[in-house]
Amino acid sequence: MPAAFSEAQIRTAIRASLASALSVAENTLDDDRDFDAYGLPSLEAVELAGELEDFLGREIDAEAIFDHPSVSQLARHLAAAA
Amino acid sequence: MSAVLRVGATPQAIQAHYDAGDAFFALFLDPTRTYSCALFNGDDDLDAAQLVKIDWHLDHAGVTAGKRLLDIGCGWGALIERAVRSRDAAHATGLTLSAAQAAHVASMGHARLEVRLEDWADHAPVAPYDAITSVGAFEHFAAAGLTRKVRVDAYRRFFAKCAAMLATVGRLTVQTIAYPSDFDRAAYDATDYGAFVRECIFPESDLPTLTEILEAADAMFEPVIIRNDRRHYSRTARIWRNRLRARRDEAVALVGARRVDDLGRYFRTSAGAFDIGTLQLLRVAFQKRRA
Numbered sequence: 001m002p003a004a005f006s007e008a009q010i011r012t013a014i015r016a017s018l019a020s021a022l023s024v025a026e027n028t029l030d031d032d033r034d035f036d037a038y039g040l041p042s043l044e045a046v047e048l049a050g051e052l053e054d055f056l057g058r059e060i061d062a063e064a065i066f067d068h069p070s071v072s073q074l075a076r077h078l079a080a081a082a
Numbered sequence: 083m084s085a086v087l088r089v090g091a092t093p094q095a096i097q098a099h100y101d102a103g104d105a106f107f108a109l110f111l112d113p114t115r116t117y118s119c120a121l122f123n124g125d126d127d128l129d130a131a132q133l134v135k136i137d138w139h140l141d142h143a144g145v146t147a148g149k150r151l152l153d154i155g156c157g158w159g160a161l162i163e164r165a166v167r168s169r170d171a172a173h174a175t176g177l178t179l180s181a182a183q184a185a186h187v188a189s190m191g192h193a194r195l196e197v198r199l200e201d202w203a204d205h206a207p208v209a210p211y212d213a214i215t216s217v218g219a220f221e222h223f224a225a226a227g228l229t230r231k232v233r234v235d236a237y238r239r240f241f242a243k244c245a246a247m248l249a250t251v252g253r254l255t256v257q258t259i260a261y262p263s264d265f266d267r268a269a270y271d272a273t274d275y276g277a278f279v280r281e282c283i284f285p286e287s288d289l290p291t292l293t294e295i296l297e298a299a300d301a302m303f304e305p306v307i308i309r310n311d312r313r314h315y316s317r318t319a320r321i322w323r324n325r326l327r328a329r330r331d332e333a334v335a336l337v338g339a340r341r342v343d344d345l346g347r348y349f350r351t352s353a354g355a356f357d358i359g360t361l362q363l364l365r366v367a368f369q370k371r372r373a
């Protein structure tokens with residue numbers, strides 16, 4: 001069984017991946033801002049989903065990024081779907 | 083094919099990708115070493131789904147007893163082997179640009195199987211074929227950086243060559259990864275991932291769109307069935323990736339950590355790209371038009 005992660009842990013992982021994808025410092029990120037608004041290209045979003053897949057140790061449908069398009073929404077979704 | 087006319091990937095580029103060694107690919111592919119998207123029915127495992135995929139092509143290319151088949155980009159020969167062993171095809175020829183793959187197919191030693199280390203453009207059949215299949219090769223028919231017109235012209239030469247090699251009542255199936263028709267190639271190339279794929283995974287190759295394929299085929303072939311099975315490729319790529327991870331130590335010993343990690347990243351991200359439709363997986367069955 002993959003380890004269970006809290007919403008806070010997942011949020012931290014998403015923030016780290018997003019900051020890296022955007023080449024910005026984590027403390028500049030707004031958890032409620034849409035990924036789109038950051039100008040995140042869809043393939044970078046897909047890579048972000050892949051990194052989360054590795055972090056959580058389970059499959060993540062990349063559509064989740066588009067259905068839950070902010071750090072907060074995605075963390076909530078992934079924590080609930082665990 | 084002369085260097086001037088060549089618009090697809092070079093044999094060197096193909097070999098860089100596919101000649102990593104049979105032992106390496108055997109670590110994560112199914113036993114037939116089919117290195118293209120499977121076709122899943124329900125809960126089928128990868129091994130079963132690869133056979134279903136092969137059968138889809140044999141069915142829609144009309145490969146039955148006594149027929150002559152050409153497989154362009156035959157890989158490790160699973161499709162042509164099934165054509166002669168399970169369908170009783172009269173003869174099956176496979177073309178590949180990978181020496182490792184050609185050697186493997188030649189070692190099967192079946193009288194009605196032939197493998198040639200040859201570009202499709204150079205192939206001179208001794209008699210017309212009844213059926214042609216091409217699974218996971220179309221991706222390499224156009225080099226990166228071409229204009230749409232040059233790309234479509236290259237694809238048109240492929241379809242014209244296929245039509246010339248087929249009997250009057252001939253069928254062709256093509257399976258390829260494709261972009262959506264409004265895909266922005268320049269924006270993709272500018273992404274970190276686009277550059278990575280170009281450099282590390284498929285040098286010298288670009289992908290078609292469905293409209294480019296249909297436009298290129300139009301004068302010679304009519305489409306009978308068009309499927310976009312992108313979700314099947316998400317599933318295939320995730321299985322390959324999980325298997326590669328499970329046997330990472332052996333893989334690293336064979337090809338080095340860099341190659342293993344690059345391929346893992348490619349499988350992981352392409353699975354996601356197929357999830358969201360940035361990549362499509364097309365299976366198209368054609369029949370030759372009446373002249």
